[in-house]
Amino acid sequence: QSALTQPPSASGSPGQSVTISCTGTSSDVGGYNYVSWYQHHPGKAPKLMISEVSKRPSGVPDRFSGSKSGNTASLTVSGLQAEDEADYYCSSYTGSNNFVFGTGTKVTVL
Amino acid sequence: QVQLVQSGAEVKKPGASVKVSCKASGYTLTSYHMHWVRQAPGQGLEWMGIINPSGGSASYAQKFQGRVTMTRDTSTSTVYMELSSLRSEDTAVYYCARSPNWGYDYWGQGTLVTVSS
Numbered sequence: 465q466s467a468l469t470q471p472p473s474a475s476g477s478p479g480q481s482v483t484i485s486c487t488g489t490s491s492d493v494g495g496y497n498y499v500s501w502y503q504h505h506p507g508k509a510p511k512l513m514i515s516e517v518s519k520r521p522s523g524v525p526d527r528f529s530g531s532k533s534g535n536t537a538s539l540t541v542s543g544l545q546a547e548d549e550a551d552y553y554c555s556s557y558t559g560s561n562n563f564v565f566g567t568g569t570k571v572t573v574l
Numbered sequence: 575q576v577q578l579v580q581s582g583a584e585v586k587k588p589g590a591s592v593k594v595s596c597k598a599s600g601y602t603l604t605s606y607h608m609h610w611v612r613q614a615p616g617q618g619l620e621w622m623g624i625i626n627p628s629g630g631s632a633s634y635a636q637k638f639q640g641r642v643t644m645t646r647d648t649s650t651s652t653v654y655m656e657l658s659s660l661r662s663e664d665t666a667v668y669y670c671a672r673s674p675n676w677g678y679d680y681w682g683q684g685t686l687v688t689v690s691s
Contacts, residue, residue, distance in 0.1 A: 467618065498676040500678070502678070504619070509681035509682065509683060511681075515675065516676050516677070519677075521677070551618075553618060555677075555678075560633070562635065563609070563621045563624070565618060565619040
């Protein structure tokens with residue numbers, strides 16, 4: 465199972481929006497509505513930001529939103545803040561009790 | 575509150591095995607699946623496998639088939655991940671992560687495993 469494809473980096477100024485893509489195949493992203501997104505600050509444990517494509521867990525700001533079209537899922541961070549600077553990973557179910565992560569995107573707040 | 579507390583850092587020689595523990599508290603271990611994820615230095619997150627603590631069944635990523643074993647001890651609310659035939663490429667931080675549905679909502683603090691001769 466190959467990793468899902470994410471852009472290596474994305475950036476935006478405070479207050480702007482940034483969208484991160486996560487491209488897979490019909491066997492993973494396109495085949496299931498089980499895509500989740502994680503924020504990872506170096507040295508800390510990853511944090512769940514979005515589950516099941518677009519569900520935001522309690523405590524996650526509504527500036528974070530998720531969507532999916534075909535084999536590509538997206539995470540949008542609106543109203544960028546300095547603390548949003550981190551690595552972001554998508555993950556998808558691939559069937560038969562298997563999962564896969566994306567390659568990761570480093571978000572920089574300019 | 576929910577906590578996943580992992581065992582401490584390990585240094586192993588190539589060819590050896592390592593067993594990392596993840597002790598759950600604040601909820602019933604058997605209620606949710608547990609996943610293991612690792613991150614090698616400078617690399618991304620990598621899914622290793624999943625265990626159902628209720629029945630003990632596990633499923634592993636193809637890459638680790640034959641080298642990884644995930645088990646649990648319900649009496650101590652602890653899950654374990656054992657990786658054998660270690661090589662330098664296995665040097666990584668290993669995480670356990672709880673999955674109540676289709677996302678990992680709580681993570682352990684991570685365990686650094688260093689493989690070096």
